[in-house]
Amino acid sequence: MEEVTFVGEALPFEERIELPNWGRRATTIKDYQRYLIGTVENFREFWANAARELEWFQPWTAVLEDGEHPYVTRWFPGAKTNISHLCLDRHVRGSRKNKVALIWEGEPRDEVGNPREVRKYTYYDLWREVNRVAFALRSKLGLVRGDRAAIYMPMIPELPIILLALARLGVIFSAVFSGFSADNLALRIKDLEAKVLITADGFYRRGKVLRLKETADQAASSSGIIQNMVVVRRVGLEVKMREGRDVWLHDLLSAVPPTSGVEPERLESDYPLYVLYTSGTTGGPKGIIHDHGGYAVLLHTTMKEVFDIKDEDVYYCTADIGWVTGHSYIVFGPLIEGATTMMFEGTPDYPAPDTWWSIVERYGVTVFYTTPTATRMLMKFGNDPVKKHDLSTLRLIHSVGEPINPSAWYWLFEHVGGKRCPVGSTWWMTETGGIMISYAPGTKLVPLKPGANGPPLPGIDADVVDEAGDPVPQGKKGFLVIKKPFPGMPSPPTGMWGDPERYASVYFEKFPGKGYFYAGDYAVKDVDGYIWVAGRADEVLKVAGHRIGTYELESALVSHPAVAEAAVVARPDPVKGESPIAFAVLKEGRHPTPELTAELRRWVRERFGAIAEPSDVFFVTRLPKTRSGKIMRRLIKAVASGSQLGDITTLEDEGAVDEVKVAYQEFVKAMGRG
Ligand code: WTA
Numbered sequence: 001m002e003e004v005t006f007v008g009e010a011l012p013f014e015e016r017i018e019l020p021n022w023g024r025r026a027t028t029i030k031d032y033q034r035y036l037i038g039t040v041e042n043f044r045e046f047w048a049n050a051a052r053e054l055e056w057f058q059p060w061t062a063v064l065e066d067g068e069h070p071y072v073t074r075w076f077p078g079a080k081t082n083i084s085h086l087c088l089d090r091h092v093r094g095s096r097k098n099k100v101a102l103i104w105e106g107e108p109r110d111e112v113g114n115p116r117e118v119r120k121y122t123y124y125d126l127w128r129e130v131n132r133v134a135f136a137l138r139s140k141l142g143l144v145r146g147d148r149a150a151i152y153m154p155m156i157p158e159l160p161i162i163l164l165a166l167a168r169l170g171v172i173f174s175a176v177f178s179g180f181s182a183d184n185l186a187l188r189i190k191d192l193e194a195k196v197l198i199t200a201d202g203f204y205r206r207g208k209v210l211r212l213k214e215t216a217d218q219a220a221s222s223s224g225i226i227q228n229m230v231v232v233r234r235v236g237l238e239v240k241m242r243e244g245r246d247v248w249l250h251d252l253l254s255a256v257p258p259t260s261g262v263e264p265e266r267l268e269s270d271y272p273l274y275v276l277y278t279s280g281t282t283g284g285p286k287g288i289i290h291d292h293g294g295y296a297v298l299l300h301t302t303m304k305e306v307f308d309i310k311d312e313d314v315y316y317c318t319a320d321i322g323w324v325t326g327h328s329y330i331v332f333g334p335l336i337e338g339a340t341t342m343m344f345e346g347t348p349d350y351p352a353p354d355t356w357w358s359i360v361e362r363y364g365v366t367v368f369y370t371t372p373t374a375t376r377m378l379m380k381f382g383n384d385p386v387k388k389h390d391l392s393t394l395r396l397i398h399s400v401g402e403p404i405n406p407s408a409w410y411w412l413f414e415h416v417g418g419k420r421c422p423v424g425s426t427w428w429m430t431e432t433g434g435i436m437i438s439y440a441p442g443t444k445l446v447p448l449k450p451g452a453n454g455p456p457l458p459g460i461d462a463d464v465v466d467e468a469g470d471p472v473p474q475g476k477k478g479f480l481v482i483k484k485p486f487p488g489m490p491s492p493p494t495g496m497w498g499d500p501e502r503y504a505s506v507y508f509e510k511f512p513g514k515g516y517f518y519a520g521d522y523a524v525k526d527v528d529g530y531i532w533v534a535g536r537a538d539e540v541l542k543v544a545g546h547r548i549g550t551y552e553l554e555s556a557l558v559s560h561p562a563v564a565e566a567a568v569v570a571r572p573d574p575v576k577g578e579s580p581i582a583f584a585v586l587k588e589g590r591h592p593t594p595e596l597t598a599e600l601r602r603w604v605r606e607r608f609g610a611i612a613e614p615s616d617v618f619f620v621t622r623l624p625k626t627r628s629g630k631i632m633r634r635l636i637k638a639v640a641s642g643s644q645l646g647d648i649t650t651l652e653d654e655g656a657v658d659e660v661k662v663a664y665q666e667f668v669k670a671m672g673r674g
Pocket of ligand 1: 542
């Protein structure tokens with residue numbers, strides 16, 4: 001077997017952990033594999049059955065309308081729905097009307113560490129709020145079906161409320177992570193041609209107040225197309241409101257009569273719900289489109305299978321709603337199920353490293369969804385913060401965003417889950433909209449393997465293939481693909497906002513004629529059919545689970561007056577999984593200095609966002625390139641991670657690699673001395 005390691009650990013392919021006392025659904029791997037094969041062979045029927053468990057304004061005329069290409073496959077054509085109806089209206093008519101839908105905690109704590117602000121919304125509360133907001137947005141700002149809105153908001157309850165209100169109106173939204181820079185926000189506003197931007201005055205982060213409206217103002221001005229900005233008062237900051245453009249949400253709502261509501265727009269199943277921008281190897285961010293109907297079906301199914309969600313659960317996903325995990329598994333997934341979903345404004349280690357565990361204890365959280373980076377960060381504080389709290393309510397734990405190394409898996413399993421809870425690593429991506437590969441304890445529980453993603457989910461035809469698209473032997477590394485369409489896949493006819501050709505070429509042309517969706521990841525399939533995703537096969541970085549394009553960071557660097565050329569690569573990081581480092585070629589007459597290093601790091605932070613600040617900048621006089629002039633980041637990455645260079649036959653100038661080596665080794669030496 002080709003060795004696959006993660007953060008210095010070899011993966012224990014052979015290890016199996018059985019949880020005989022967990023539920024009644026344990027099965028053997030063989031039986032489960034047989035069941036999976038059936039669901040894939042009859043995948044149309046499988047997904048039609050799943051879709052029947054939801055409510056539709058109008059039924060579909062076909063489960064799947066095969067297009068000429070897989071990327072124009074339409075799910076549930078003819079059907080009408082609205083995800084806001086599925087998340088709210090469906091529940092308020094029944095016994096969940098006064099069930100708690102959303103629990104929110106603000107970051108600020110009192111002297112003994114208790115939250116200063118907690119808000120709970122029942123399904124009925126949420127339904128009323130969403131109706132009021134939708135009514136205000138439509139009547140005061142004239143937002144209607146097909147309009148586009150950009151969202152730049154912190155983790156406050158108004159965020160899911162606004163997303164649901166926009167969905168209700170059929171307004172296509174793009175939520176942009178509140179840690180992103182004004183440049184990043186402006187880029188998205190322009191691509192989407194959004195006419196409205198919804199933001200907040202500011203928010204709390206590690207005890208400080210961050211002024212969000214100012215960044216939103218910069219983005220709105222530089223995009224030049226924002227007609228209205230709606231501002232939520234979170235902190236009570238003095239902010240400049242531009243006459244005629246800006247309006248406070250509470251002012252918009254104050255004039256809304258209490259009985260006002262908006263019936264959900266009856267939308268085609270594949271009508272766009274949102275556009276979420278994500279990074280690739282080349283070019284700017286790609287606007288991935290997800291729809292109302294197919295997406296809801298995938299979320300419904302995965303909430304059942306992966307999270308085994310039940311009415312009595314308190315479900316807590318620690319992501320930020322600015323990323324796909326938050327869209328799918330804080331807001332839409334749990335609300336479709338009528339679950340109680342927990343939302344927290346702050347970070348896991350502020351003011352103390354037991355903040356998350358205190359939340360689990362306070363609300364009796366049963367299902368916990370987190371990330372490997374956060375787990376590794378919390379592990380560093382030892383077990384005392386965990387032991388301080390009663391975590392006995394937990395029954396299920398999953399992680400997402402990057403491969404989980406076995407020791408982080410064990411820590412979650414032993415110390416957080418008390419060896420009672422299945423622990424999984426759910427593989428999926430912005431493009432898939434929902435989980436594709438994971439244990440499915442809600443269907444059947446199979447033996448767990450520390451670090452594995454598990455078998456593909458029912459109905460999902462995931463496989464590991466070689467360059468030719470043929471399955472690789474078990475235990476051998478290959479490319480992860482999904483061979484059959486699935487509901488929730490980027491919504492046709494375009495898949496990617498404004499760029500159907502790019503959608504087709506990035507995801508479907510790696511294996512010509514096969515129609516496979518290419519994920520861009522390396523993976524290994526073991527003897528039991530479990531998939532182990534080993535990391536990106538392209539040059540995309542995964543920093544603390546956040547997906548960052550090398551191209552985007554390099555563009556930020558070369559926009560600095562001193563920089564002629566730049567290459568950004570990932571260096572393995574014991575906590576964040578990967579951290580970006582940059583190699584820069586300076587313009588004539590500019591010289592490397594420690595001040596310039598600091599300035600370039602700050603430059604990237606300001607232009608991109610703090611998450612992408614390079615941990616180091618190295619200066620070289622040339623970058624390793626192919627004869628056709630393409631930067632060979634693979635070689636630079638190999639130097640920085642101390643691995644073999646591999647094939648260098650296409651390299652134009654070996655001296656360039658030596659220079660990278662020298663620059664890097666000097667740094668390593670200096671660190672060693674320091
Ligand atoms: C990686 C996040 C291993 C993978 C939902 C994928 C994972 C990319 C896992 C998508 C996991 C996500 N194990 N790798 N459990 N989950 N990845 O779009 O490289 O931010 O292609 O979506 O994250 O990142 P994205």
